[in-house]
Amino acid sequence: MSFGATEVLHGVDFDVHYGEVFCLLGPNGAGKTTTLEVLEGFRAATAGEVRVLGINPAAQPARLRERAGMVLQECGFPRQVRVAELIDLWRTYYPDPRPLGDLLEVVELTGVRDKQVRKLSGGQRRRLDFALALAGDPDLIFLDEPTTGFDPEARRRCWAAIENLRGLGKTILLTTHYLDEAERLADRIAILRAGRIELAGTMHEVAARAGLASRISFSTPSALRRGHIPSPEGIDLAICGSESVCHTGNAAMTLRLLLAWAAEHRLGDLDGLAVTAPRLEDTYIRLTGSTGDQP
């Protein structure tokens, strides 16, 4: 994908499964919106293959739009229409629309159905965005940075609305630069940086592929502290006073070794045993913040 002489997307390769929430995560300018525009049929890719619901978006945009709802950034509403009136108008655009009452309920706008759109709050407007994108009862919904610029309460309600959409069995592709949003909502993520997919998969797969380790810790058994028993073999265990800690790329294997060692030395279930999965934030910072600094 290129604009003029500048290649802006390259090696953007990912699959989204039916019924999942897939999150395209990346810093501003990474190419999230451009990727979305290619998928939505607003731009043709200059190379490569794009299939959305089996449709080539650039070739058959109208067919795609009957089955895919889109929430873009900075799309306004006509100024004087009322909420229910607008949703009803949108329903006429689609061959098989969702019932009006149903749409109002999913996005929690039943109480303001007769209000003029210009009098809605920012959060309500965003939920009206969802209602319009849902009007045609689509299989797939695109959400471009759905909570950018929202206060915490509006974000929380927006997330709840997205979870409602997931509950309806919709496939959702959303872009965001908020890590907590991706962690909260996504079944799988892809991290996009400078027009390239760096990593894609579930949160754990992504962390593992980024080379991040899970952290396993437990209360140091007194026998170990006093040196009566040997350290477990094959585990890089650090004894920090009352707590023993190790980092591992394969938490299951390490746990098995650790528990076998504990059983052998009659240490029981190891007090305070805890496994902490690597956080998305660690992965993200490592991927997007470290390039220039590597030796």
Add this chain to the structure above:
Amino acid sequence: MSRTIRLAAGQALVEQRSFWRSAEYALFTFVFPLMILLLIGAANVGSHLPGTHIKNTTVFVPGILAFGVIVAAYVNLGSKVAVLRHDGVLKRIRTTPLPPGAYIGGLLVSTIATVILITAATGLGGWLAFGAAPRAGEVLALAGGLVLGTVCFAALGLAVSSVITSAESAGPVAYASFLPIAIISGVFDPTFSGLPDWLSRLVAAFPVKALAEVLQNTYAVRPFPAWDLANLALWTAGGAAVAVWRFRWHT
């Protein structure tokens, strides 16, 4: 095709409902021409065009009909589309399977409805207040002139919407680009004269005076306005070409 028409009709209905809901907007669109009709018309009662038996008001009333057409088709449609584009409404329409023709068609149908209402109000006002009515047998010609004027100025309105860059400037740009021409075209003053020769020729090249003369011809006996009809046809073609060429769904 029938689906496109049905969708356009639904779109037009919502547009009209929104138009009337915004009281100040609707009021000004209607009150402005009516106010000019009654106030300036009153000042012309009893006068005749110099050297003729034609009453000033007989020419003045169809001039205001032209003014109403231009306000509804050019100013309202042009600024509306500019605002819809600026607000991202057009961009949102593009995310739906609605055929673009049905959307634009809906806007045009709504504009035509506004033109019909404004023309009826102005024409009726002119008749009741000043006894000005189209000549017998000229009603169809009047309707034809109104249709041509609406098409021409709607095309120009769509064209001008593409050069308006902000919602705030939409109204001022639309008004400022035609009011001065309307004034020196003599739309508000049937006896208006004394322009330098070059300026009156320039004014005659614009479609404002042409539309006014086409409509005036159906009220008072005047030479057949062949030149004015050609003028309107040319501006319609030019406006439509620019409208199509420059049309954008987003800013």
